[in-house]
Amino acid sequence: MQRYEVGGAVRDALLGRPVHDRDWVVVGATPEQLLAAGYTPVGRDFPVFLDPQTREEVALARTERKTAPGYHGFLVHAAPDVTLDEDLLRRDLTINAMARAADGTLIDPHGGQRDLAAKVLRHVSPAFAEDPVRILRLARFAARFDDFSVAPETLALMQAMVAAGEVDALVPERVWQELARGLMEARPSRMFTVLREAGALARLLPELDRLWGVPQRAEHHPEVDTGVHVMMVIDHAAGLGVPLTVRWAALGHDLGKGTTPPDILPRHLGHEGRSVELLRAVHARLRVPRDCAELAERVAREHGNVHASGGFGAAALLRLLERCDAFRKPAAFAELLQACTCDARGRLGRAEAPYPQAERLAAALAAAQAVDTAAVAADAAARGARGPAVGAAIAAAREAAVAQALAA
Numbered sequence: 074m075q076r077y078e079v080g081g082a083v084r085d086a087l088l089g090r091p092v093h094d095r096d097w098v099v100v101g102a103t104p105e106q107l108l109a110a111g112y113t114p115v116g117r118d119f120p121v122f123l124d125p126q127t128r129e130e131v132a133l134a135r136t137e138r139k140t141a142p143g144y145h146g147f148l149v150h151a152a153p154d155v156t157l158d159e160d161l162l163r164r165d166l167t168i169n170a171m172a173r174a175a176d177g178t179l180i181d182p183h184g185g186q187r188d189l190a191a192k193v194l195r196h197v198s199p200a201f202a203e204d205p206v207r208i209l210r211l212a213r214f215a216a217r218f219d220d221f222s223v224a225p226e227t228l229a230l231m232q233a234m235v236a237a238g239e240v241d242a243l244v245p246e247r248v249w250q251e252l253a254r255g256l257m258e259a260r261p262s263r264m265f266t267v268l269r270e271a272g273a274l275a276r277l278l279p280e281l282d283r284l285w286g287v288p289q290r291a292e293h294h295p296e297v298d299t300g301v302h303v304m305m306v307i308d309h310a311a312g313l314g315v316p317l318t319v320r321w322a323a324l325g326h327d328l329g330k331g332t333t334p335p336d337i338l339p340r341h342l343g344h345e346g347r348s349v350e351l352l353r354a355v356h357a358r359l360r361v362p363r364d365c366a367e368l369a370e371r372v373a374r375e376h377g378n379v380h381a382s383g384g385f386g387a388a389a390l391l392r393l394l395e396r397c398d399a400f401r402k403p404a405a406f407a408e409l410l411q412a413c414t415c416d417a418r419g420r421l422g423r424a425e426a427p428y429p430q431a432e433r434l435a436a437a438l439a440a441a442q443a444v445d446t447a448a449v450a451a452d453a454a455a456r457g458a459r460g461p462a463v464g465a466a467i468a469a470a471r472e473a474a475v476a477q478a479l480a481a
């Protein structure tokens with residue numbers, strides 16, 4: 074049996090990028106031979122094993138044939154007679170279809186090095202079309218290798234796959250997983266522009282796709298186009314290195330601008346509430362994890378208020394903090410402020426603009442948190458206050474503390 078390093082690790086080493094996980098392929102062996110050599114099987118569908126020493130994934134060379142639409146429905150053929158070239162042929166992109174032998178020899182039958190040098194994302198063979206997840210993967214690689222272009226024939230193939238309904242058969246968990254990964258890449262906007270060009274965004278996230286072509290007031294948004302704005306916001310978020318929750322909230326905060334009544338454009342009165350409604354539907358459809366969904370809905374609802382909060386007094390600031398659940402969830406509130414900062418700076422010419430609202434709200438929260446609520450409650454109770462009156466005393470003490478902090 075022969076063992077080769079394959080896929081992402083070979084690609085990343087050639088690019089001089091750090092290698093995270095290594096994948097291996099074994100040619101000329103049976104599952105029984107691998108089991109006898111101490112490998113542990115993983116999964117039921119594919120002939121994949123874990124290396125007894127490194128725990129890295131080792132797969133038997135295989136060919137695949139599509140039997141049903143969507144993510145499932147593969148007929149896998151793994152046998153000692155499957156060659157390395159056959160295994161590489163079934164892979165998604167040329168840059169992912171190279172192998173490295175134990176002696177260091179590079180096996181590159183599909184022009185992977187050529188496409189790395191030319192910075193092109195190109196499919197290996199028509200087998201690309203057998204797995205619609207690959208559309209999302211390619212878009213995610215575009216966000217990571219943001220100076221790579223998509224080969225025209227690959228874009229055409231993806232468009233044909235979308236037209237054939239392939240994207241509609243994807244399971245929500247897989248869509249979310251790939252979107253989430255792409256959002257964590259260096260330039261997430263690239264994922265969405267590629268998905269848009271392929272026609273896939275209109276199927277997967279029509280609420281987002283709709284934002285291109287929707288104007289905003291140039292005075293607040295020199296970039297005018299809402300889709301362009303949202304892409305600037307998520308790229309700004311990526312540049313700051315913020316977590317997925319913040320990036321997802323940044324992506325979703327303006328969805329409501331896509332359903333603004335045309336007669337009031339380029340104004341977007343009430344878009345915050347419409348964003349929340351649309352996000353709820355997206356969150357249910359894609360089974361978005363709770364922390365991402367909660368933050369996104371909160372940012373959608375409150376971002377206008379956070380932007381306007383520079384003019385708020387202590388009482389209004391406190392109400393905003395309460396609505397954001399900032400006392401119970403201060404870390405999520407800090408993330409909300411990050412998302413709002415990205416929204417303010419993700420506009421043409423505003424990348425460096427000051428955003429004093431974030432510091433002011435953080436200072437207000439700190440001042441309100443510093444109030445000894447137990448002492449205030451005990452004091453109020455001693456003076457005969459009960460129930461809501463105790464709550465009112467706490468609120469008054471917090472308001473006084475915020476007012477004092479603002480004055481300082």
Ligand SMILES: Nc1ccn([C@@H]2O[C@H](COP(=O)(O)OP(=O)(O)OP(=O)(O)O)[C@@H](O)[C@H]2O)c(=O)n1
Pocket residue numbers: 079080081082094096163164165166169170204206207210
């Ligand atoms: N839908 C898929 C998934 C994976 N692969 C192949 O399996 C390899 C390993 O998959 P994975 O680890 O998911 O991707 P990587 O290319 O290693 O990328 P990453 O850096 O994100 O791990 C890929 O390089 C590719 O050759 C594929 O062809 N089609």
Ligand SMILES: [Mg+2]
Pocket residue numbers: 080081082094095096
């Ligand atoms: Mg990998």
